[in-house]
C-alpha cells in the first residue's frame with residue numbers, strides 16, 4: 001500500500017467515525033474540503049480501470065447484470081460467495097434499496113432473505129398487501145462487506161452506478177430507501193436518518209421515502225410505529241388502500 005492509499009484509508013475511517021458521532025448527536029470537527037476531495041475524487045490504484053457510469057444502453061436488468069459480470073471493481077469481491085444483484089419485477093412501481101448483502105444474502109445470492117429480510121417481506125406482504133415478486137429489492141453495494149461493516153465511501157462510489165442504472169431501467173413510481181447508508185448514497189452525505197426519515201425526498205425526480213432499515217427495527221421494536229407511518233405514506237403515494 002502506498003502512503004497516499006494509506007492516508008486515504010485513514011481519512012475514510014475518520015469520516016466514518018465523524019458520521020457515527022453525528023448519529024449519536026455529538027458535534028465532531030468537520031473534515032476540511034481538501035480532505036473530502038482527496039477521498040472522493042483522486043483515483044487510486046484500487047479504482048476500476050473502466051468507469052462504471054450508468055449507461056442508457058442498458059435496456060434491461062439482464063443486460064446490466066451481464067455487464068457487471070464477475071465483478072472485481074472494488075475490494076468487496078474478495079470476501080463474497082455470491083454477488084447479490086437484486087430481484088423482483090423489472091417494471092415495479094416500488095423499489096426498496098438497502099445497504100448491502102449480509103451473511104444469508106451472500107450465501108444465497110438473493111437480497112433481504114435473512115431475519116431483516118423476513119421482516120421486510122412481512123411489511124410488503126402483510127402490511128402493504130403486495131407480493132415480493134411485484135416490487136424490486138436491491139442494495140447499494142452488491143457484495144457483502146466483511147463482518148457486516150458499513151461499505152466504505154470508495155466501495156459505495158464504485159458500486160453506486162449499478163444501483164443508479166437499475167433505477168434508470170426500472171423507473172419506479174416510488175423508492176423506499178432503507179437506513180442511513182442507502183439514504184446517504186441516494187440523497188447525499190448531509191442526510192440524517194433520525195432527523196430526516198419519514199419526509200418525502202426525490203431522487204432523479206422519483207419520490208423517495210427514507211425510513212429505518214429492517215435490521216434496525218429488529219434491534220429497536222419501538223421504531224416499528226414510525227416505519228408503519230412511512231409505509232402508509234408510500235401506499236398513499238402509490239394509490240394503494242391504506243389499512244388503519
Ligand code: SF4
Pocket residue numbers: 068071072073074075076077083141142143155158159
Ligand atoms: S460491491 Fe459492487 S463494485 Fe464491488 S465487487 Fe461487488 S459488484 Fe463490484
